[in-house]
Amino acid sequence: MPYPVAIIFDSAIEHNSALMQDFCERNGVSLAPHGKTTMAPALFRRQLRDGAWAMTAATVWQARRMRGAGVERVVIANQVVVPGEIEWLAKSLDEGFEVYCYVDSVEGVDIMDQTLERIGAARPLPVLLEMGISGGRTGVRTIADGLLVAAAVDRSPHLVLAGTSGFEGILGPLDGLSAQERVDAFLDQVVELTHAIDAEGWFESATEVIVSAGGSAYFDQVVDRFSHVNIDAPVRIVIRSGCYITHDDGSLHQASPMGETPRTAQRDRLTAAIEVWGVVLSRPEPGRALVGIGKRDASADGLLPVLKKIRRRGSTEIEEVSGDRVVEIHDQHAFLELEPTDSLSVGDLVGFGISHPCTTFDKWRAIPIVDDDYRVIEIADTLF
Incomplete structure (x- = not known):
């Protein structure tokens, strides 16, 4: 080998994949690992083999590469507002590829709706309403804003509201609250938003309601807080940790529920690969x-x-x-x-x-x- 060289241990990724799947099965949740971590089909195949429900992408470009690598279901963890990319989503749905994306604004919903109307889309595009964090990344900032976006999705004949989502991984300690306390409060907001949408009847077109969060540091708290979702429709809790498959010797090892200080019932640890x-x-x-x-x-x-x-x-x-x-x-x-x-x-x-x-x-x-x-x-x- 020429140097420098990066290597991955087969035994470690096998251990990590089995450990995460065991965690999901014990807790009755699904896994859609964030594929942007590795963008490696060899690892996608192992994750899907071990029971991953889907892969998560950050962009349509990543979703296209995942589809080309044989992945059959992808969640795009962002709002898609480029008309050409929306057209690809519609075409892929027609061809049997299962794809979801996020919405977080009425403007974004309008762009999707108008594009899908213009091309005469045959199937509605399933979307997840994203809850965000004040001063953070994407996502609505309040329950009221979320209901405005959900209402816009409900009015569209080309979209179907398939669930809610969020990302808690950027939260740290602030104003006397620990990171764990702030994560719980944010996840409770996602639950509250889910209940508020359900009360309006805006999940009626979905076959199941997806409630999704969970980076690599707090997925145990996601499972705990999302267990409080209580609606009549079938619910699928989806965690999206991507780094678990290889783990690390640094910040993730310190923060992960299966890292240096395990917080999960099996008490086993992920291994740096x-x-x-x-x-x-x-x-x-x-x-x-x-x-x-x-x-x-x-x-x-x-x-x-x-x-x-x-x-x-x-x-x-x-x-x-x-x-x-x-x-x-x-x-x-x-x-x-x-x-x-x-x-x-x-x-x-x-x-x-x-x-x-x-x-x-x-x-x-x-x-x-x-x-x-x-x-x-x-x-x-x-x-x-």
Whole structure:
């Protein structure tokens, strides 16, 4: 292999996939993992094989790539307002592809309705009404605003309101409230919005009502709070964690319900599946080494990469290490802070754990999947 190289452990992704599916089955919820994390058909196939109900996409472009990779059901976790993209959704529905998207404004509903009317769409497009967070991302900010958008969907002959959704992952502590308290309050708003829409009869055209949230940090709370949805129609609770399949050695490991401090009933832990390996290029000072990985190879938007393993030049043995740390990362270099007596040498290989899989995967067009002895057994091509 040329270096740097990212690898994924087969045993870890198998463990993580089975663990998440067990969690969903125990709690009677469905999984639509966010495919933007990996954009890797080899991993999509494993997730669907292990029972994922759908894949989630952030964009129509991602949904198209997922469909091309054989995925049959996709949730687009954004409002779609580009006419050409709406036309693709309508065409895909006609061809038997099951696709949902979000709505969060009357203007967005009007664009969808007018586009679908213009092309004479044969089937109504199922949409989920998104609840948002003040000062946050997309989504309506109040129950009243949500009811205005839901009413607009109900008036459209080309749309059907299939459920509600939200994303709690951007919430942190604020004004004396913990992140967990703010997450619960937000999820309760999604439940309240769902009940308010149901009271108006605007879910009547849906065969089931989807209630969806759940990034990689609080999906246990989603299951708890959404269990309070109480309407007559069949309800499908859908969580959308994407990072669980590979997990990490950083911020997700600290925050996940199945991470460093498990919060789920089975108490088992997700396992970090990704390592990025680079070669020691320089030891210019006694307390410093430069390794050939950087922002072009590993995520740097969360915590810095974590030094985990070393293979000495000329050796086939891999040592697990701790103590030394990455203190800075540039485009092509990681700066290690070492004890002056540390024996790390130019030419040694260094393996790092990462934080935030999404922004590591998008650095690579192909990632080897390896067994526990680092033998390559498959290549995960990515579709970024």
